[in-house]
Amino acid sequence: MADSDVHYHFRFGDNSVWECDVSTLTDYQALGADNLPDWTRLEFHQCSHCPLSPQEHRYCPYAVALLEPARVTSMRLSHEPVTVTVTSRSRTITADTSLQRAMGSLLGLIGPFSGCPITRILRPMARFHLPLSSPDETLFRAFGTYLLGQYLRQRQGLEADWQMT
Structure with missing residues (x-):
């Protein structure tokens, strides 16, 4: 594999x-x-x-x-x-x-x-797949992934959405 x-x-x-x-x-x-x-x-x-x-x-x-x-x-x-x-x-x-x-x-x-x-x-979330995750685990991963993406956008000089809209 x-x-x-x-x-x-x-x-x-x-x-x-x-x-x-x-x-x-x-x-x-x-x-x-x-x-x-x-x-x-x-x-x-x-x-x-x-x-x-x-x-x-x-x-x-x-x-x-x-x-x-x-x-x-x-x-x-x-x-x-x-x-x-x-x-x-x-x-x-x-x-x-x-x-x-x-x-x-x-x-x-x-x-x-x-x-x-x-x-x-x-x-990005699927690349780090967590099989059979609970709703709380999925929510945490989704928010974490989104915020990491915003941080990376900001580092590249793009506008970041820290309000998570």
Whole structure:
């Protein structure tokens, strides 16, 4: 496993296993096939604030990145118990939790590296991913990341937003 990878290992109650690797350095690559599901097309419920053009981008990059997770979990209950082990750089975290919580953690990592221009802004937080974080941990990391960004802006002679507007 490369230093830039985060590995999710899911063990379900029926002892089946699913594994997913996410690289924190590169965008997901859109599958070359033209037989992707309709729900992955950019025009299919395109986000109102999405800057991508359907003429240039046939598929939503985030939707394409969600293909495999959706395939694996579509027939499972969100509250199904799962044991998830997340391995990254020098850390391994294992938890018995719900599928919904485990997938929420994974999807929070996939989004910034999906190629979506909106979720791309979350890359600094995702680069230092904290799997299965609590709401307080996430809030602390979000504010800390924002304030660090403002400090760096100020150091470059740009206007900083210390009021966090």
